[in-house]
Amino acid sequence: MAHINEKEEFLTKVKEFVDSCKKCGFCKAVCPIFKTSEYIETYSPRGRMLLLQGLYEGKLRPREYLALRLYCTLCGYCSVKCVSGLELTDAYLIGRAYLHSNNVVLSEIRTITENISKNDNPYGIDISVKSMWIDFLPERPTGKSKIIYWVGCTTSLRRVDTATAAYQLISSLVGDGVGVLDSEPCCGWPLYLAGDLEGYKKQLTKALEVIKTSGAEVVVTTCPACTRSLRDKAKELGISNNVRIYHIVEYLKEFEGRLPKLKLNETITYHDPCELGRHMKILKEPRQIINKIEGIKLIEMRGNQLESNCCGGGGLYLPLNPERSSSIALNRLSDVPRGVRKLVTACPSCEVQLSTAAQNAGLDVEVLDISELILKALTATDR
């Protein structure tokens, strides 16, 4: 999406959506925000489309009250239901950019964007902490490498187990030193979600420059948002470099035929992260990888693949409304098949969101990243 700082540009971009929306309201059936806001229409996907229409017609003006209702988790389930086949999250993001260009920035969102500019991560934690996960590795990464593990802000600061497992897994697959960046910046994705398109472009350029300078040829991440930002959005903006960037699921898929023997007697379920599943359409691959494990039993969640329910952790929604976000996570946990105690996913934000909700509710569900599962299956086989 191009930079929107002019009303004319907003009008042009949003027109297609406004004209094509049939207002059927079928999107409302699956919206996690609508469900957890006691079904107030203004919090529904159709409501968001009408808010955009109101802005388009000049009957509504950018302000905080509207912004609070335009923001959602950007899970994209509404688009699956859209009779007109619209990618509704694109429309919401056009709206967010328009709000930002009108200086309507919610305080919680401003904190995130300021954190990125000050500390290179959305959490406002000193950047040095971001590499502390390395201390938990059996051996420290050494020197430069052609293959880099891009840990990402959320994995490094919130999911150390995922970070260490992913690093060890990639190392065991390539059989050679895997590098990490000395000072890994934020990929900029939260700025994009906040509608700060100029800021995003700058941050993304900086991140790509750091990768380029490292001499890496391959970058592997555990974060779908980082993958979308560094690869897909960069390509769309014409600023990508020649480095090959993979999400860990894609990378494992590349190795599918050459994967060592995997064995683990576990019954698990898999949660499709919205970014990886609905947005990147990586739906079969994680299942194919999981099913490579001898002894594994994968039971699907109620609502999976394109119809996966949201965990509530995306779209910068968590800081805006932690209570509603937590209710969404609890709803998602209720989709775990009876008797299953392990929930595997492939996104650090989903992991944080679901494990926190499970813990707070006293549910006996362990949440782990696909890297952790595969590493465990690999280690179990080694023994």
Add this chain to the structure above:
Amino acid sequence: MGSPDLIDKLKDILGPDKVLSEVEDIYVYGYDSSIVYSGVPWAIVRAYSTEDVVKLLQFADEHHIPVIPRGAGTSLTGGPVPLNGGIILDLRPMNKINVNVDDGVVEAEAGATVDEVDRECRKYGFMFPIDPASAEVATIGGTLANDGGGMRGARYGTIRNVVLSMEVVLPGGKVLNLGSPVYKQALGYELTQLLVGSEGTLGVITKAVFKIVPLPERLGRILAFFNDVEDAARAIFTIRRRGLQPLVLEFMDDITLQAVDSVYKLGLPPAAAAVLADVDGYAESIERLINTFKNIFIEHNAFKVDVATDPKEMERIYAARKGAYPALSRLYPVVIIGDVCVPLSKLPKMVRAVKDVSKKYEVPIAAVGHAGDGNLHTFTGLHSATGDEWERGYKANDELSLIAVELGGSASAEHGIGMQKKHLLLRELKLRSGEHVVEIMKDIKKIFDPKGIMNPGKLLD
């Protein structure tokens, strides 16, 4: 109203969280699914209980404020759109459901969606008989107010056929309990049925009790393709003429099939029409039923008949029907949805008329729908809701409605009247019964709503 004082007073009465009056909420609640209609309410009241509805209707009565009841806002005819201000009464928060398997009934509050009710029934091995296409979002209250039906209409008709009793709040706040939650009842004038299809113009339906039906032991699905649209329509007529009772009996014309195939790439054969039937019964009888239907389709020159009993395969052949509305919606920015119903013997004439009218007005009109009960939905595809093309589309839709009435049918089957079909309703009533019926209806309205505050501007108003 509109005055901040009255809105504050309303907030005092109901609690501030139950009243929305910011410009964004007012804008959003001014729309339904009809595309061409919109309005500006003064405020929105979110009802969580019958008591909330009573309080609002007392307040509205006292201050002569219009009240527009609303479920999911999926009306295709402008039913819940506020014409001249007033208060939108959002009933979606009232969504309790109670299945009573022993008595074969379900009680649901007005704001529960049809799908929520159905899912609750399924936990007990039953299902809710009515299934509008919008079931995932459409509410029980809205479906009652518009007399909605759906695919299973071939067997169960519209919601009118399964409602037993209801709670209604009248203007002024009086609560009526109409009907009785039993399968047979003689309670004088049938007021429960009067409220069905009344579109919020008489009172507010807050909850109702319905018959439920057992889930079929086995299901079978048959999809037949025809080279002649009238052969398909005759096949439907023959099925009903021979006394067969399919659960679903759907019709799709060539424009629909082409649209579905171009959007979803299903590899459908080029055909003038297709008919989809669902049959249900005991495991031992399902094959015989399927063969009976299959033979009727072949008798009527079907050139391809697909059959499925496996759930995955059934889902696959259902894709052609399921994708109809989305596919047509993707091809045309604006769609006028028609909703005629004709006697089954006249179905071949009606489908032929769709083709003729389409040609006459030079607008594409797809015919698809629940033909098993004579109900055809026409989709007039347009590029704009203004100008000459819109005029032609609008006239074509009107002409089809008139043809349906001339064939002994009705211009409105299950989508309600709202604003879109007011003129068609008046024309049909006068053609069928003369002015007197209209006067009786207006008198009924006055008895229930003497101040005229309930959903003004809809139906006959």
